[in-house]
Amino acid sequence: MRESPASGKFHLKSVTSHHLLDSREMLRSLALGGAWLLLWRLAVLMEYAPHASIWFPPAGLSFAAFLILGLRALPVVMLCSLIATFWVDDLYQMQQSWVQLAYTGVLFGAAHSFSYYCGAALLKQLIRRSFSDALPKIILSFLILGTLSSLLAALTGTQVLAGSGLIEPQDAGAIWLPWWIGDMAGTIVLTPLFIGLLSWRYPLIESWLGGLDFQRSGEGMYGFLSKLLISTSLLTLTMLLAAKFRYSEVSFAVFFLIIPQMWIVYTESAFRAALSLAVFSILMAIWVAALSLMDFALVYQFAICVISASAYFGLAVPVLTAHNKQLRELALNDSLTKVASRLYFFEQAKQELARAKRYGHPISLLVFDIDHFKQINDEFGHTAGDKALIAVADTISKGLRQSDILGRFGGDEFLLLLPGTALDKATETAERLRQALQAVKVDGTRHFLSGSFGIVQIEPNEDCQEAFERADECLLKAKKAGRNQIFSDQR
Structure with missing residues (x-):
């Protein structure tokens, strides 16, 4: 039986479309892997304790990847964890055998992936069961699950390193806390930004998050950049003062910078607010390393987390206001004729x-x-x-x-x-x-x-x-x- 020209064209178009989707999926995987390793290397440059960074961006990227892509992100995260393990051996000159490193890398990747996949999967289930007016509940769930996921990743990760000999067993009890705080800062601060980046033009992304839209907006960029410049300038001034007057009281001044961040949250889109928090946290980590403020690292890590958590609840205000306005209109006006109810x-x-x-x-x-x-x-x-x-x-x-x-x-x-x-x-x-x-x-x-x-x-x-x-x-x-x-x- 001969194939008609029309059916042949349809088959060719279907095959071409399938290959195009595969190519895009491959490019996304490569971009995800490249970004994960780049962020991991950036975090290593800002370590203030062995295997503990000021903030750990790959944690936020992993959480967002599992939230958006599900198990499709697992091969990429596992491969990146394996590469990072070999990279750590090279950086610290531990001289481990490749078999031992491969074993450690697989265990580390499994612990890291399991922790953030569980948190992301639970969050997705909560989001799907929530209504659009449950945004504060969604944000609270994200903060709790992000914190618990990073805690699980820190506890299992330190045990993997101790069991494989990359760190001494007694060191595991000393580094799990800074490891956790670094992962938590990376998860809470950067996950929303990575959600926006990973979901951009992604064909299978669902419309959820209770009214929040982390898609990018091109309107009013000058105003946003001006606000971002003010926020980062105030941060720079605060960090310079902390470096000159090395008192713990001065370092706590960074918490007042929640004010310019909330200004951005209330006047800009959710994506720009997330981008602002990311820039703010990166600059803070850079200044901590550059100005030798490692003695106050925990203060700055908690400041990042507190400011970000407050900002996310601030994001809910415009959405809830819009919902309340809609509900008020429904209560006051007949939905069909628009006259008084x-x-x-x-x-x-x-x-x-x-x-x-x-x-x-x-x-x-x-x-x-x-x-x-x-x-x-x-x-x-x-x-x-x-x-x-x-x-x-x-x-x-x-x-x-x-x-x-x-x-x-x-x-x-x-x-x-x-x-x-x-x-x-x-x-x-x-x-x-x-x-x-x-x-x-x-x-x-x-x-x-x-x-x-x-x-x-x-x-x-x-x-x-x-x-x-x-x-x-x-x-x-x-x-x-x-x-x-x-x-x-x-x-």
Whole structure:
């Protein structure tokens, strides 16, 4: 059976697309591996104790890689751990055999990968089970799991090195704490930035993180760079003062630099905030090494972690504000017609009624609905019915004063409050609106609308519910009388 030209082209296109995806995956793996080793070498340059750096960026990269790529990141992280082990032997001239180094590298890679994969997998599960308004919970989960993952990596890593002979067994108890703090600083500070970099243009990345977007933004770069320059300048000044006046109290001044970082967090995108924290932490580590501030290394490590954790909770504020605004709009406005919701209408009516009683002003209530609305749904479908409701709300709104309040009670029934309006004027308004409705045609049909109205002037001794019940009775009379009519009632 011969293959048709069309199917041949499809097959060729499919094969080409598959090879293209494989090539991209290979490039990503190479980039991930190269970045991991580069960051590892940078961390080694800033060691203040054997196998313990000021901060350890590969920890954050591993956590982010397992979070985004899952187990696909495992071969790369394992290979990098193996290469790093041989590199350590060369740097410290330990003269271990290649078999021993390979054994140590595999164990170290397994301990490192297991620790950060478990943390990333648990975090992903928590994120998937959370709603978008659970962002503070997601951030707290990240901080806890990042801290525990780095602790597990430090404990297992020191035991691997001690068991393989790269360090003395008694040294394992001395270096696990600085190892942990360095890994924790790298994880907490840099994971969000690496999430943004790894997920950029990645075809399989999911939309999650509770509303946070770590995708890059190209808007307003000058302003961001200016803020970053101010932040790094203040950091440089603080570190220079700590080098000149070598007191622990001076070193604690770095915690005040949370203020410019929070400024960036509240005014820039999540990616830029993460980038700012990364630059801030890198510069701090560089100054600690360059100014010989290793005696205060733990202070600066904790400062990095505290400032970053505070910044991440700061990132949640704009997202939560947007969510609260959306929820408020849903509570105040009817989702379909955009007029006042039933609850909000009665809240506003209660306030207007109290004001009318206080100043002795008249106030009237209209209740109206669309005639034969069920027939519209049955003949033309619910989409046509929704369009009819929207058209009614738009038409009525155009004929109202700014002080009038239009709301939707439910279904096709609407409420209209007319402050400062007596019954006779309210009846004139209802007649004008009734005529306006007759000119409204259901979109996509030849069917024109009409409405029935019930009107009451609210008495001083009435509340909103009593007035509504009277107006609703008038509406029923209008419908029984043949619809497209107005009935009013005044006690």
